[in-house]
Amino acid sequence: MKKTTLLILLLFSLKSIGQQSKLKITIDERIETLYSVAFFNDYFLINNHENLYKNTLKNKLNILKNHKAVQLFDSLSTKYNFSYYRTVEWILQYSNFPEFNKTKNKADDYSTVSENKQFLLEEFKDELIKFNQDTLFQKYLKAVKPLNAKIISQVQNSTTIDELPSYLEEYYGKKLNSYNLILSPLLHAGGFNSEIINENGEKEVYALLGPNGEIDFVPYFDKDFIETDLILHEFGHSFVNPLMVKYENHVESLSSKYFTKELEKNGTNQGYSEWKYIFNELLLRATTIQITRQKFGNEKAEKLLNFEKSVGFELVENIVEILKEYELNRHKYVTFDEFYPILIERMK
Structure with a gap:
């Protein structure tokens, strides 16, 4: 009986540890x-x-x-x-x-x-x-x-x-x-x-x-504001930023097609002036929208997308469409790292 009780307590303790928030x-x-x-x-x-x-x-x-x-x-x-x-x-x-x-x-x-x-x-x-x-x-x-x-x-x-x-x-x-x-x-x-x-x-x-x-x-701190926007976005930097550095030359090659005077102005208004950082922001905002869509629903995702358009980041919508290829082929692209060069090619 004592052994059984100890086993139950141990399992409960392990379960609690497993459920501890990251x-x-x-x-x-x-x-x-x-x-x-x-x-x-x-x-x-x-x-x-x-x-x-x-x-x-x-x-x-x-x-x-x-x-x-x-x-x-x-x-x-x-x-x-x-x-x-x-x-x-x-x-x-x-x-x-x-x-x-x-x-x-x-x-x-x-x-x-x-x-x-x-x-x-x-x-x-x-x-x-x-x-x-x-x-x-x-x-x-x-x-x-x-x-x-x-x-x-x-x-x-x-x-x-x-x-x-x-x-x-x-x-x-x-x-x-x-x-x-x-x-x-x-x-x-x-x-x-x-x-x-x-x-x-x-x-x-x-x-x-x-x-x-x-x-x-x-x-x-409004729940939707910090969860479906800021937290996913800010921690997302740690997943995406290393890829921008790794593929910097490929990212720069997109500037002649996308980096217009208007986008430069809108990027500067958001705190980013160089193309590679603007592109990184566009991508992060697109991935944030798609995670929101998967976990919180289309309505909240569309609200975020409409906001990006309102600040002159219409290009986010193009990236969202490309991300759907990644999402539908996770058996092929196990990590986002594997899809990143494909995304660059699609944008070309």
């Missing part, structure tokens, strides 16, 4: 410290929604607007390309405050800022520690903890969010080592993808997302 959801103190500094600098990627975080920073911590960390962020972001995903990628290499030691590395070889300005990043690191440890800011972090818990709980309440890594792996035919979702109450209604190599040489994949609204001055 998606880790947090609000990260490092990111929030960085974006609080950015908020005081009127950084263009801070969201426009009035919320309790911003109101508290503005009304009770405004003295920190004169902090040297804010001044350094201004110089780095406006003069030395320390913006967009680069800020996130940089800070995720460091341990938590107050130590804030560099323990990890970027997955790519691009410099965060030019070599001759690295000393500014080092100075900014030291000032960011001081900013974080300021008594006022520590009180702020303590005050917003219940809000953080409320936001995370709201997002975790979804019945499908834990399934998203499986949806991605099923579509692309590959797996990632980790899925780390960081919610940022101060960030714009969008997101970034970052890849970090940890101490064990493993690649950690991050998606940083901002809210798309607020309810009673609490930042709100």
Whole structure:
């Protein structure tokens, strides 16, 4: 009898482990410290929604607007390309405050800022520690903890969010080592993808997302917005980006056919100016639409497609049609890697 009971408990435990979500959801103190500094600098990627975080920073911590960390962020972001995903990628290499030691590395070889300005990043690191440890800011972090818990709980309440890594792996035919979702109450209604190599040489994949609204001055992350758009898209970068690098010359060969002045303008409006990055975005948005179609239905997929058309990315629809060949022939193309060169040829 005892053996039977132990066996049942063991099986239950194994089942629970097997069902454990691959998606880790947090609000990260490092990111929030960085974006609080950015908020005081009127950084263009801070969201426009009035919320309790911003109101508290503005009304009770405004003295920190004169902090040297804010001044350094201004110089780095406006003069030395320390913006967009680069800020996130940089800070995720460091341990938590107050130590804030560099323990990890970027997955790519691009410099965060030019070599001759690295000393500014080092100075900014030291000032960011001081900013974080300021008594006022520590009180702020303590005050917003219940809000953080409320936001995370709201997002975790979804019945499908834990399934998203499986949806991605099923579509692309590959797996990632980790899925780390960081919610940022101060960030714009969008997101970034970052890849970090940890101490064990493993690649950690991050998606940083901002809210798309607020309810009673609490930042709100709409389920459809973050699931059928942002999460699938941002983690999708880690499946698609290496292929863009591998087939860069083939991708560039498409520019004469597709890279019109109008598309260049529309791409720049979306934050991308070079053809290879615009193409990568077009492809990612197309795969996101098709995963949404398979898992959430045609209505939501068509809504995403119509949005892409509205911002001048009509070419997404062409790529969607080509992707149907991949989807109907998975016995032939086990992974998306195998189909990528075929997609390039079809576009030619």
